[in-house]
Amino acid sequence: MNVTIIGTGYVGLVTGACLADLGNNVFCLDLDEKKIAMLNRGEVPIYEPGLGELIERNVEAGRLTFSTDVEASVAHAAIQFVAVGTPPDEDGSADLKYVLAAARNIAKHTNQFTVVVDKSTVPVGTAEKVAAVLQGELAERFPDALQRPGFTVISNPEFLKEGAAVEDFTRPDRIILGADSDPMGEKGLALLRQLYVPFNRNHERTRVMDVRSAEFTKYAANAMLATRISFMNELASLAELVGADIELVRQGIGSDPRIGYSFLYAGTGYGGSCFPKDVKALIRTGEEHGRKLKILQAVEDVNADQKTSLVKKVFARYGRDLTGRTFGLWGLAFKPNTDDMRDAPSRMIIKELLLAGARILAHDPIAGSEALRVLRYDLNEWAHLLENFSLVAKPVDALSAVDGLLIATEWKVYRSPNWNAVKNAMKHPIIFDGRNLYDPETMRAEAFDYFAVGRRTAMSQA
Numbered sequence: 001m002n003v004t005i006i007g008t009g010y011v012g013l014v015t016g017a018c019l020a021d022l023g024n025n026v027f028c029l030d031l032d033e034k035k036i037a038m039l040n041r042g043e044v045p046i047y048e049p050g051l052g053e054l055i056e057r058n059v060e061a062g063r064l065t066f067s068t069d070v071e072a073s074v075a076h077a078a079i080q081f082v083a084v085g086t087p088p089d090e091d092g093s094a095d096l097k098y099v100l101a102a103a104r105n106i107a108k109h110t111n112q113f114t115v116v117v118d119k120s121t122v123p124v125g126t127a128e129k130v131a132a133v134l135q136g137e138l139a140e141r142f143p144d145a146l147q148r149p150g151f152t153v154i155s156n157p158e159f160l161k162e163g164a165a166v167e168d169f170t171r172p173d174r175i176i177l178g179a180d181s182d183p184m185g186e187k188g189l190a191l192l193r194q195l196y197v198p199f200n201r202n203h204e205r206t207r208v209m210d211v212r213s214a215e216f217t218k219y220a221a222n223a224m225l226a227t228r229i230s231f232m233n234e235l236a237s238l239a240e241l242v243g244a245d246i247e248l249v250r251q252g253i254g255s256d257p258r259i260g261y262s263f264l265y266a267g268t269g270y271g272g273s274c275f276p277k278d279v280k281a282l283i284r285t286g287e288e289h290g291r292k293l294k295i296l297q298a299v300e301d302v303n304a305d306q307k308t309s310l311v312k313k314v315f316a317r318y319g320r321d322l323t324g325r326t327f328g329l330w331g332l333a334f335k336p337n338t339d340d341m342r343d344a345p346s347r348m349i350i351k352e353l354l355l356a357g358a359r360i361l362a363h364d365p366i367a368g369s370e371a372l373r374v375l376r377y378d379l380n381e382w383a384h385l386l387e388n389f390s391l392v393a394k395p396v397d398a399l400s401a402v403d404g405l406l407i408a409t410e411w412k413v414y415r416s417p418n419w420n421a422v423k424n425a426m427k428h429p430i431i432f433d434g435r436n437l438y439d440p441e442t443m444r445a446e447a448f449d450y451f452a453v454g455r456r457t458a459m460s461q462a
Protein backbone atom coordinates (compact mmCIF):
# COMPACT_ATOMS: atom_id res chain seq x y z
CA MET A 1 0.00 0.00 0.00
CA ASN A 2 1.08 3.62 -0.41
CA VAL A 3 1.56 5.43 2.89
CA THR A 4 2.75 8.90 3.85
CA ILE A 5 4.13 9.73 7.28
CA ILE A 6 4.13 13.39 8.28
CA GLY A 7 6.81 14.09 10.87
CA THR A 8 10.03 12.08 10.74
CA GLY A 9 10.98 12.00 14.43
CA TYR A 10 11.19 8.99 16.75
CA VAL A 11 7.67 7.82 15.99
CA GLY A 12 7.41 8.82 12.33
CA LEU A 13 10.76 7.37 11.33
CA VAL A 14 10.16 4.06 13.09
CA THR A 15 6.61 3.82 11.70
CA GLY A 16 7.80 4.63 8.18
CA ALA A 17 10.73 2.22 8.22
CA CYS A 18 8.71 -0.65 9.73
CA LEU A 19 5.81 -0.21 7.30
CA ALA A 20 8.23 -0.06 4.34
CA ASP A 21 9.88 -3.26 5.56
CA LEU A 22 6.55 -5.03 5.07
CA GLY A 23 6.53 -4.09 1.39
CA ASN A 24 4.58 -0.85 1.62
CA ASN A 25 5.69 2.15 -0.41
CA VAL A 26 6.35 4.87 2.16
CA PHE A 27 7.00 8.61 1.88
CA CYS A 28 8.37 10.27 5.04
CA LEU A 29 7.77 14.01 5.05
CA ASP A 30 9.44 16.49 7.38
CA LEU A 31 9.77 20.27 7.23
CA ASP A 32 13.21 20.08 8.87
CA GLU A 33 15.47 20.27 5.82
CA LYS A 34 18.59 19.32 7.79
CA LYS A 35 16.95 16.14 9.04
CA ILE A 36 15.77 15.09 5.59
CA ALA A 37 19.17 15.90 4.06
CA MET A 38 20.84 13.68 6.68
CA LEU A 39 18.44 10.83 5.97
CA ASN A 40 19.02 11.21 2.26
CA ARG A 41 22.80 10.96 2.90
CA GLY A 42 22.13 7.66 4.68
CA GLU A 43 22.60 9.09 8.19
CA VAL A 44 20.06 8.38 10.94
CA PRO A 45 19.37 11.48 13.05
CA ILE A 46 18.45 9.51 16.20
CA TYR A 47 19.97 6.57 18.00
CA GLU A 48 17.55 3.66 18.01
CA PRO A 49 18.74 0.03 17.94
CA GLY A 50 18.04 -1.72 14.62
CA LEU A 51 16.64 1.37 12.92
CA GLY A 52 19.69 2.17 10.75
CA GLU A 53 19.70 -1.24 9.04
CA LEU A 54 15.95 -1.10 8.51
CA ILE A 55 16.18 2.30 6.84
CA GLU A 56 19.14 1.34 4.67
CA ARG A 57 17.47 -1.86 3.47
CA ASN A 58 14.22 -0.16 2.52
CA VAL A 59 15.76 2.91 0.91
CA GLU A 60 17.87 0.57 -1.23
CA ALA A 61 14.75 -1.39 -2.18
CA GLY A 62 13.10 1.87 -3.26
CA ARG A 63 10.26 1.53 -0.74
CA LEU A 64 11.25 4.38 1.58
CA THR A 65 11.60 8.00 0.47
CA PHE A 66 12.46 11.05 2.58
CA SER A 67 11.18 14.39 1.42
CA THR A 68 10.40 17.99 2.35
CA ASP A 69 8.02 18.27 -0.60
CA VAL A 70 4.57 18.61 0.96
CA GLU A 71 2.66 18.42 -2.30
CA ALA A 72 4.38 15.27 -3.56
CA SER A 73 4.13 13.58 -0.16
CA VAL A 74 0.43 14.24 0.21
CA ALA A 75 -0.23 13.19 -3.38
CA HIS A 76 1.62 9.91 -2.71
CA ALA A 77 -1.01 8.16 -0.58
CA ALA A 78 -4.59 7.88 0.62
CA ILE A 79 -3.25 7.02 4.09
CA GLN A 80 -1.59 10.01 5.78
CA PHE A 81 -0.09 9.37 9.22
CA VAL A 82 0.40 12.44 11.40
CA ALA A 83 3.39 11.83 13.72
CA VAL A 84 4.48 15.39 14.51
CA GLY A 85 5.38 16.64 18.00
CA THR A 86 2.78 17.72 20.56
CA PRO A 87 4.95 19.58 23.08
CA PRO A 88 3.51 21.11 26.24
CA ASP A 89 2.14 24.61 25.90
CA GLU A 90 2.83 27.11 28.69
CA ASP A 91 -0.16 25.89 30.70
CA GLY A 92 0.81 22.20 30.32
CA SER A 93 -1.80 21.43 27.66
CA ALA A 94 -0.65 19.73 24.45
CA ASP A 95 0.26 22.28 21.80
CA LEU A 96 -1.57 21.21 18.65
CA LYS A 97 -0.03 23.71 16.23
CA TYR A 98 2.06 21.09 14.40
CA VAL A 99 -0.84 18.63 14.18
CA LEU A 100 -3.20 21.25 12.79
CA ALA A 101 -0.55 22.54 10.36
CA ALA A 102 -0.10 18.98 9.07
CA ALA A 103 -3.88 18.66 8.65
CA ARG A 104 -3.95 21.93 6.71
CA ASN A 105 -1.19 20.71 4.40
CA ILE A 106 -3.05 17.47 3.72
CA ALA A 107 -6.21 19.39 2.89
CA LYS A 108 -4.34 21.81 0.63
CA HIS A 109 -2.95 19.07 -1.57
CA THR A 110 -5.08 15.94 -1.47
CA ASN A 111 -7.23 15.08 -4.46
CA GLN A 112 -8.46 11.69 -3.31
CA PHE A 113 -10.31 10.03 -0.43
CA THR A 114 -7.92 10.42 2.50
CA VAL A 115 -7.52 8.63 5.80
CA VAL A 116 -5.81 10.98 8.25
CA VAL A 117 -4.28 8.87 11.01
CA ASP A 118 -3.45 10.66 14.27
CA LYS A 119 -0.40 8.85 15.62
CA SER A 120 0.79 11.78 17.68
CA THR A 121 -0.38 11.79 21.28
CA VAL A 122 -3.27 14.24 21.27
CA PRO A 123 -5.96 15.21 23.80
CA VAL A 124 -9.51 13.98 23.53
CA GLY A 125 -11.37 15.99 20.91
CA THR A 126 -8.34 16.60 18.66
CA ALA A 127 -9.61 14.41 15.81
CA GLU A 128 -12.64 16.70 15.63
CA LYS A 129 -10.35 19.75 15.39
CA VAL A 130 -8.34 18.04 12.65
CA ALA A 131 -11.55 17.19 10.80
CA ALA A 132 -12.72 20.81 11.07
CA VAL A 133 -9.46 22.05 9.50
CA LEU A 134 -9.79 19.55 6.65
CA GLN A 135 -13.44 20.38 6.15
CA GLY A 136 -12.71 24.12 5.98
CA GLU A 137 -9.76 23.88 3.56
CA LEU A 138 -11.43 21.34 1.29
CA ALA A 139 -14.61 23.41 1.10
CA GLU A 140 -12.50 26.37 -0.08
CA ARG A 141 -10.63 24.31 -2.65
CA PHE A 142 -13.74 22.48 -3.88
CA PRO A 143 -16.77 24.77 -3.58
CA ASP A 144 -18.82 22.08 -5.33
CA ALA A 145 -19.43 19.47 -2.64
CA LEU A 146 -19.82 16.75 -5.27
CA GLN A 147 -16.22 17.30 -6.46
CA ARG A 148 -14.81 17.41 -2.91
CA PRO A 149 -12.65 14.42 -1.86
CA GLY A 150 -13.95 12.61 1.21
CA PHE A 151 -11.85 12.01 4.31
CA THR A 152 -11.94 10.45 7.72
CA VAL A 153 -9.77 10.96 10.81
CA ILE A 154 -8.69 7.87 12.73
CA SER A 155 -6.98 7.89 16.10
CA ASN A 156 -4.18 5.33 16.20
CA PRO A 157 -2.00 6.23 19.20
CA GLU A 158 1.52 4.82 19.38
CA PHE A 159 2.83 2.90 22.41
CA LEU A 160 6.46 2.26 21.43
CA LYS A 161 9.24 2.83 23.95
CA GLU A 162 12.45 4.54 22.90
CA GLY A 163 15.41 2.16 22.88
CA ALA A 164 13.08 -0.71 21.92
CA ALA A 165 11.05 1.16 19.32
CA VAL A 166 11.44 -1.19 16.35
CA GLU A 167 10.65 -4.24 18.47
CA ASP A 168 7.64 -2.51 20.11
CA PHE A 169 6.27 -1.33 16.78
CA THR A 170 6.58 -4.68 15.04
CA ARG A 171 5.32 -6.71 18.01
CA PRO A 172 2.64 -4.48 19.50
CA ASP A 173 0.67 -5.43 22.62
CA ARG A 174 -2.30 -3.76 21.01
CA ILE A 175 -3.26 -1.65 18.02
CA ILE A 176 -5.83 0.93 19.01
CA LEU A 177 -8.03 2.22 16.19
CA GLY A 178 -10.54 4.91 17.04
CA ALA A 179 -12.89 5.54 14.12
CA ASP A 180 -16.21 7.17 13.36
CA SER A 181 -19.02 4.72 12.74
CA ASP A 182 -20.03 6.32 9.42
CA PRO A 183 -19.26 4.94 5.93
CA MET A 184 -16.01 6.95 5.58
CA GLY A 185 -14.90 5.85 9.05
CA GLU A 186 -15.62 2.23 8.08
CA LYS A 187 -13.70 2.65 4.82
CA GLY A 188 -10.69 4.13 6.65
CA LEU A 189 -10.82 1.40 9.26
CA ALA A 190 -10.78 -1.30 6.57
CA LEU A 191 -7.64 0.23 5.02
CA LEU A 192 -5.84 0.40 8.36
CA ARG A 193 -6.84 -3.13 9.34
CA GLN A 194 -5.30 -4.27 6.05
CA LEU A 195 -2.13 -2.25 6.67
CA TYR A 196 -1.68 -3.76 10.14
CA VAL A 197 -2.49 -7.38 9.25
CA PRO A 198 1.19 -8.48 9.18
CA PHE A 199 1.60 -7.39 12.82
CA ASN A 200 -1.54 -9.15 13.94
CA ARG A 201 -2.80 -11.70 11.48
CA ASN A 202 -6.22 -12.35 12.97
CA HIS A 203 -6.70 -8.82 14.22
CA GLU A 204 -6.49 -10.32 17.71
CA ARG A 205 -4.49 -7.33 18.97
CA THR A 206 -6.66 -4.71 17.34
CA ARG A 207 -9.05 -2.80 19.57
CA VAL A 208 -11.57 -0.79 17.60
CA MET A 209 -13.37 1.93 19.50
CA ASP A 210 -14.77 5.43 19.14
CA VAL A 211 -12.26 8.19 18.45
CA ARG A 212 -12.47 9.91 21.85
CA SER A 213 -11.88 6.67 23.76
CA ALA A 214 -8.85 5.91 21.56
CA GLU A 215 -7.36 9.34 22.24
CA PHE A 216 -8.01 8.90 25.97
CA THR A 217 -6.48 5.38 26.03
CA LYS A 218 -3.04 6.75 25.18
CA TYR A 219 -3.03 9.21 28.09
CA ALA A 220 -4.53 6.63 30.45
CA ALA A 221 -1.69 4.19 29.65
CA ASN A 222 1.09 6.70 30.23
CA ALA A 223 -0.60 8.12 33.34
CA MET A 224 -0.94 4.64 34.84
CA LEU A 225 2.73 3.82 34.20
CA ALA A 226 3.89 7.18 35.59
CA THR A 227 1.69 6.58 38.64
CA ARG A 228 3.37 3.25 39.35
CA ILE A 229 6.80 4.90 39.17
CA SER A 230 5.90 7.81 41.46
CA PHE A 231 4.19 5.41 43.86
CA MET A 232 7.39 3.37 44.11
CA ASN A 233 9.55 6.48 44.42
CA GLU A 234 7.41 7.75 47.27
CA LEU A 235 7.60 4.39 49.04
CA ALA A 236 11.38 4.40 48.40
CA SER A 237 11.77 7.62 50.41
CA LEU A 238 9.82 6.03 53.24
CA ALA A 239 11.87 2.82 52.97
CA GLU A 240 15.03 4.87 53.57
CA LEU A 241 13.50 6.28 56.76
CA VAL A 242 12.20 2.99 58.16
CA GLY A 243 15.21 0.88 57.17
CA ALA A 244 13.53 -1.29 54.50
CA ASP A 245 14.88 -2.14 51.03
CA ILE A 246 12.62 -1.03 48.15
CA GLU A 247 14.25 -3.55 45.79
CA LEU A 248 13.16 -6.46 48.02
CA VAL A 249 9.74 -4.85 48.39
CA ARG A 250 9.49 -4.54 44.57
CA GLN A 251 10.23 -8.24 44.15
CA GLY A 252 7.80 -9.08 46.95
CA ILE A 253 4.86 -7.23 45.43
CA GLY A 254 5.68 -7.86 41.76
CA SER A 255 5.18 -11.59 42.23
CA ASP A 256 1.47 -10.88 42.69
CA PRO A 257 0.11 -11.16 39.12
CA ARG A 258 -2.42 -8.46 39.91
CA ILE A 259 0.53 -6.09 40.40
CA GLY A 260 3.23 -7.53 38.09
CA TYR A 261 6.92 -6.62 37.95
CA SER A 262 7.11 -3.96 35.27
CA PHE A 263 7.47 -0.25 35.85
CA LEU A 264 8.07 -0.63 39.58
CA TYR A 265 11.69 0.51 39.65
CA ALA A 266 12.46 3.38 42.00
CA GLY A 267 15.01 5.79 40.56
CA THR A 268 15.75 9.41 39.84
CA GLY A 269 12.20 10.14 38.63
CA TYR A 270 10.64 9.50 35.25
CA GLY A 271 11.83 11.57 32.28
CA GLY A 272 11.67 11.38 28.52
CA SER A 273 9.50 13.03 25.94
CA CYS A 274 6.23 11.41 27.01
CA PHE A 275 5.44 10.78 30.69
CA PRO A 276 6.17 14.32 31.96
CA LYS A 277 4.27 16.03 29.15
CA ASP A 278 1.39 13.56 28.96
CA VAL A 279 0.74 13.61 32.71
CA LYS A 280 0.69 17.42 32.57
CA ALA A 281 -1.63 17.42 29.55
CA LEU A 282 -4.11 15.05 31.21
CA ILE A 283 -4.14 17.19 34.36
CA ARG A 284 -4.85 20.18 32.13
CA THR A 285 -7.67 18.35 30.31
CA GLY A 286 -9.18 17.67 33.75
CA GLU A 287 -8.95 21.35 34.67
CA GLU A 288 -10.59 22.35 31.39
CA HIS A 289 -13.53 20.17 32.40
CA GLY A 290 -13.65 21.41 36.00
CA ARG A 291 -12.13 18.19 37.37
CA LYS A 292 -8.98 18.29 39.49
CA LEU A 293 -7.06 15.05 38.92
CA LYS A 294 -5.68 14.69 42.44
CA ILE A 295 -3.78 11.43 41.95
CA LEU A 296 -2.00 12.69 38.83
CA GLN A 297 -1.10 15.98 40.51
CA ALA A 298 0.55 13.94 43.29
CA VAL A 299 2.32 11.80 40.66
CA GLU A 300 3.83 14.95 39.19
CA ASP A 301 4.78 16.46 42.57
CA VAL A 302 6.49 13.25 43.70
CA ASN A 303 8.39 13.10 40.40
CA ALA A 304 9.61 16.68 40.74
CA ASP A 305 10.95 15.88 44.25
CA GLN A 306 12.53 12.67 43.04
CA LYS A 307 14.53 14.42 40.35
CA THR A 308 16.44 16.35 43.04
CA SER A 309 16.77 13.45 45.50
CA LEU A 310 20.22 12.30 44.35
CA VAL A 311 21.75 15.77 44.56
CA LYS A 312 20.19 16.22 48.01
CA LYS A 313 22.19 13.16 49.11
CA VAL A 314 25.35 14.81 47.78
CA PHE A 315 24.52 18.01 49.69
CA ALA A 316 23.81 16.01 52.86
CA ARG A 317 27.28 14.50 52.57
CA TYR A 318 29.34 17.52 51.45
CA GLY A 319 27.24 20.61 52.25
CA ARG A 320 25.68 22.96 49.71
CA ASP A 321 28.94 24.61 48.66
CA LEU A 322 30.74 22.20 46.34
CA THR A 323 33.46 24.59 45.23
CA GLY A 324 36.69 22.66 44.66
CA ARG A 325 34.90 19.32 44.43
CA THR A 326 34.65 17.11 41.34
CA PHE A 327 32.02 14.46 40.66
CA GLY A 328 31.84 11.69 38.10
CA LEU A 329 28.50 11.17 36.37
CA TRP A 330 27.57 7.94 34.61
CA GLY A 331 24.66 8.29 32.19
CA LEU A 332 23.06 11.35 30.59
CA ALA A 333 20.19 10.06 28.40
CA PHE A 334 16.78 9.76 30.08
CA LYS A 335 17.09 5.97 29.78
CA PRO A 336 19.50 3.48 28.19
CA ASN A 337 19.66 2.76 24.44
CA THR A 338 18.66 6.24 23.36
CA ASP A 339 20.35 9.59 22.80
CA ASP A 340 17.17 11.40 23.86
CA MET A 341 17.77 14.04 26.52
CA ARG A 342 14.19 15.33 26.73
CA ASP A 343 13.37 15.78 30.44
CA ALA A 344 16.33 13.56 31.38
CA PRO A 345 16.88 13.56 35.17
CA SER A 346 20.63 14.09 34.52
CA ARG A 347 19.85 17.65 33.37
CA MET A 348 18.61 18.70 36.80
CA ILE A 349 21.50 16.89 38.51
CA ILE A 350 24.10 18.64 36.34
CA LYS A 351 22.54 22.07 36.76
CA GLU A 352 22.37 21.76 40.57
CA LEU A 353 25.94 20.49 40.89
CA LEU A 354 27.37 23.18 38.60
CA LEU A 355 25.43 25.95 40.38
CA ALA A 356 26.80 24.67 43.69
CA GLY A 357 30.34 25.15 42.33
CA ALA A 358 31.27 21.55 41.45
CA ARG A 359 33.13 20.23 38.44
CA ILE A 360 31.69 17.23 36.55
CA LEU A 361 33.28 14.49 34.50
CA ALA A 362 30.43 12.88 32.57
CA HIS A 363 30.16 9.72 30.51
CA ASP A 364 27.37 8.44 28.27
CA PRO A 365 27.79 5.87 25.49
CA ILE A 366 25.64 7.88 23.04
CA ALA A 367 24.04 11.06 24.35
CA GLY A 368 27.10 13.29 24.99
CA SER A 369 26.71 15.80 22.18
CA GLU A 370 22.94 16.01 22.57
CA ALA A 371 23.52 16.63 26.30
CA LEU A 372 25.86 19.55 25.57
CA ARG A 373 23.26 21.06 23.26
CA VAL A 374 20.45 20.96 25.85
CA LEU A 375 22.67 21.98 28.76
CA ARG A 376 23.57 25.24 27.03
CA TYR A 377 19.86 25.94 26.92
CA ASP A 378 19.20 24.78 30.53
CA LEU A 379 22.01 26.84 32.01
CA ASN A 380 21.09 29.91 30.04
CA GLU A 381 22.80 32.87 31.76
CA TRP A 382 25.10 30.44 33.62
CA ALA A 383 26.26 28.76 30.38
CA HIS A 384 29.85 29.74 31.33
CA LEU A 385 29.62 27.04 34.03
CA LEU A 386 29.88 24.49 31.23
CA GLU A 387 33.64 25.12 31.53
CA ASN A 388 33.33 22.89 34.58
CA PHE A 389 31.57 20.12 32.67
CA SER A 390 33.67 17.65 30.67
CA LEU A 391 32.54 14.73 28.56
CA VAL A 392 34.84 11.72 28.78
CA ALA A 393 35.23 8.75 26.44
CA LYS A 394 35.28 5.83 28.88
CA PRO A 395 33.37 5.23 32.15
CA VAL A 396 36.63 4.97 34.10
CA ASP A 397 37.74 8.39 32.80
CA ALA A 398 34.84 9.93 34.74
CA LEU A 399 36.36 8.74 38.01
CA SER A 400 39.69 10.45 37.98
CA ALA A 401 40.28 11.95 41.46
CA VAL A 402 36.56 12.56 41.99
CA ASP A 403 34.86 13.17 45.34
CA GLY A 404 32.02 10.85 44.35
CA LEU A 405 30.27 9.13 41.44
CA LEU A 406 26.63 9.75 40.57
CA ILE A 407 24.68 7.31 38.37
CA ALA A 408 21.73 8.71 36.41
CA THR A 409 21.16 6.13 33.63
CA GLU A 410 21.35 2.35 33.86
CA TRP A 411 23.41 1.66 30.71
CA LYS A 412 24.58 -1.98 30.65
CA VAL A 413 28.21 -0.93 30.54
CA TYR A 414 27.96 0.38 34.14
CA ARG A 415 26.61 -2.86 35.62
CA SER A 416 29.78 -4.79 36.44
CA PRO A 417 32.72 -2.42 36.83
CA ASN A 418 36.12 -3.48 38.07
CA TRP A 419 35.76 -2.23 41.63
CA ASN A 420 39.48 -2.01 42.26
CA ALA A 421 39.97 0.18 39.19
CA VAL A 422 37.03 2.33 40.29
CA LYS A 423 38.40 2.76 43.82
CA ASN A 424 41.92 3.47 42.65
CA ALA A 425 40.73 6.20 40.32
CA MET A 426 38.48 8.02 42.81
CA LYS A 427 39.65 10.43 45.51
CA HIS A 428 36.75 9.39 47.77
CA PRO A 429 35.08 6.01 47.13
CA ILE A 430 31.52 7.25 47.39
CA ILE A 431 28.71 6.30 45.01
CA PHE A 432 25.31 8.00 44.71
CA ASP A 433 23.36 5.51 42.65
CA GLY A 434 20.08 6.80 41.17
CA ARG A 435 19.33 3.46 39.49
CA ASN A 436 20.00 0.87 42.21
CA LEU A 437 22.53 -0.98 40.06
CA TYR A 438 24.51 -2.66 42.82
CA ASP A 439 23.98 -4.73 45.91
CA PRO A 440 24.57 -2.59 49.05
CA GLU A 441 26.31 -5.47 50.87
CA THR A 442 28.76 -5.95 48.00
CA MET A 443 29.48 -2.24 48.03
CA ARG A 444 30.17 -2.29 51.76
CA ALA A 445 32.48 -5.28 51.26
CA GLU A 446 34.25 -3.38 48.47
CA ALA A 447 34.74 -0.49 50.94
CA PHE A 448 32.49 2.06 49.22
CA ASP A 449 30.07 4.44 50.83
CA TYR A 450 27.00 3.63 48.77
CA PHE A 451 23.84 5.74 48.64
CA ALA A 452 21.05 4.13 46.60
CA VAL A 453 17.32 4.85 46.21
CA GLY A 454 15.08 3.36 48.91
CA ARG A 455 17.79 1.08 50.23
CA ARG A 456 19.91 1.04 53.36
CA THR A 457 23.00 3.18 52.90
CA ALA A 458 26.15 1.05 52.94
CA MET A 459 29.03 2.73 54.80
CA SER A 460 32.50 1.33 54.28
CA GLN A 461 33.45 1.98 57.95
CA ALA A 462 30.16 0.68 59.42
Ligand SMILES: NC(=O)c1ccc[n+]([C@@H]2O[C@H](COP(=O)([O-])OP(=O)(O)OC[C@H]3O[C@@H](n4cnc5c(N)ncnc54)[C@H](O)[C@@H]3O)[C@@H](O)[C@H]2O)c1
Pocket: 006, 007, 008, 009, 010, 011, 012, 029, 030, 031, 032, 035, 083, 084, 085, 086, 098, 101, 102, 119, 120, 121, 122, 158, 159, 160, 161, 162, 273, 274
Ligand atom coordinates in the same frame (compact mmCIF):
# COMPACT_ATOMS: atom_id res chain seq x y z
N1 LIG B 1 9.04 9.49 21.27
C1 LIG B 1 8.29 8.48 21.67
O1 LIG B 1 8.78 7.50 22.23
C2 LIG B 1 6.81 8.48 21.45
C3 LIG B 1 6.09 7.29 21.61
C4 LIG B 1 4.70 7.31 21.40
C5 LIG B 1 4.06 8.49 21.03
N2 LIG B 1 4.79 9.63 20.88
C6 LIG B 1 4.09 10.83 20.43
O2 LIG B 1 4.31 10.94 19.01
C7 LIG B 1 4.43 12.32 18.62
C8 LIG B 1 5.78 12.55 17.95
O3 LIG B 1 6.79 12.33 18.91
P1 LIG B 1 8.34 12.20 18.48
O4 LIG B 1 9.09 11.88 19.71
O5 LIG B 1 8.45 11.33 17.30
O6 LIG B 1 8.60 13.74 18.04
P2 LIG B 1 9.91 14.37 17.36
O7 LIG B 1 10.03 15.72 17.92
O8 LIG B 1 11.06 13.41 17.45
O9 LIG B 1 9.51 14.46 15.81
C9 LIG B 1 8.50 15.27 15.30
C10 LIG B 1 8.89 15.67 13.89
O10 LIG B 1 7.79 16.33 13.26
C11 LIG B 1 8.31 17.33 12.39
N3 LIG B 1 7.24 18.26 12.03
C12 LIG B 1 6.63 19.21 12.80
N4 LIG B 1 5.65 19.81 12.11
C13 LIG B 1 5.61 19.24 10.89
C14 LIG B 1 4.79 19.41 9.74
N5 LIG B 1 3.77 20.29 9.72
N6 LIG B 1 5.04 18.66 8.65
C15 LIG B 1 6.04 17.76 8.65
N7 LIG B 1 6.83 17.54 9.71
C16 LIG B 1 6.61 18.26 10.82
C17 LIG B 1 9.45 17.92 13.17
O11 LIG B 1 10.36 18.60 12.33
C18 LIG B 1 10.06 16.65 13.80
O12 LIG B 1 11.07 16.10 12.98
C19 LIG B 1 4.22 13.12 19.92
O13 LIG B 1 2.85 13.44 20.02
C20 LIG B 1 4.60 12.13 21.01
O14 LIG B 1 3.96 12.40 22.23
C21 LIG B 1 6.15 9.66 21.06
Ligand SMILES: O=c1ccn([C@@H]2O[C@H](COP(=O)(O)OP(=O)(O)O[C@H]3O[C@H](CO)[C@@H](O)[C@H](O)[C@H]3O)[C@@H](O)[C@H]2O)c(=O)[nH]1
Pocket: 121, 158, 159, 160, 161, 162, 163, 222, 225, 229, 262, 263, 264, 265, 266, 267, 268, 269, 270, 271, 272, 273, 274, 275, 334, 335
Ligand atom coordinates in the same frame (compact mmCIF):
# COMPACT_ATOMS: atom_id res chain seq x y z
O1 LIG C 1 10.19 1.12 36.51
C1 LIG C 1 10.49 2.15 35.90
C2 LIG C 1 10.31 2.30 34.49
C3 LIG C 1 10.67 3.50 33.88
N1 LIG C 1 11.19 4.51 34.62
C4 LIG C 1 11.52 5.80 33.97
O2 LIG C 1 10.38 6.24 33.23
C5 LIG C 1 10.79 6.99 32.10
C6 LIG C 1 10.11 6.50 30.84
O3 LIG C 1 10.60 5.22 30.50
P1 LIG C 1 9.98 4.33 29.34
O4 LIG C 1 8.53 4.22 29.53
O5 LIG C 1 10.75 3.08 29.27
O6 LIG C 1 10.35 5.22 28.06
P2 LIG C 1 9.56 6.03 26.94
O7 LIG C 1 10.31 5.79 25.68
O8 LIG C 1 9.36 7.42 27.42
O9 LIG C 1 8.14 5.29 26.75
C7 LIG C 1 6.93 5.73 27.40
O10 LIG C 1 6.34 6.80 26.69
C8 LIG C 1 6.05 6.50 25.28
C9 LIG C 1 5.54 7.79 24.65
O11 LIG C 1 4.20 8.04 24.92
C10 LIG C 1 5.03 5.36 25.24
O12 LIG C 1 4.72 5.07 23.88
C11 LIG C 1 5.60 4.13 25.95
O13 LIG C 1 4.62 3.09 25.95
C12 LIG C 1 5.96 4.53 27.38
O14 LIG C 1 6.56 3.43 28.06
C13 LIG C 1 12.31 6.88 32.05
O15 LIG C 1 12.87 8.07 32.61
C14 LIG C 1 12.63 5.70 32.94
O16 LIG C 1 13.90 5.78 33.55
C15 LIG C 1 11.39 4.37 36.00
O17 LIG C 1 11.86 5.30 36.68
N2 LIG C 1 11.03 3.19 36.59
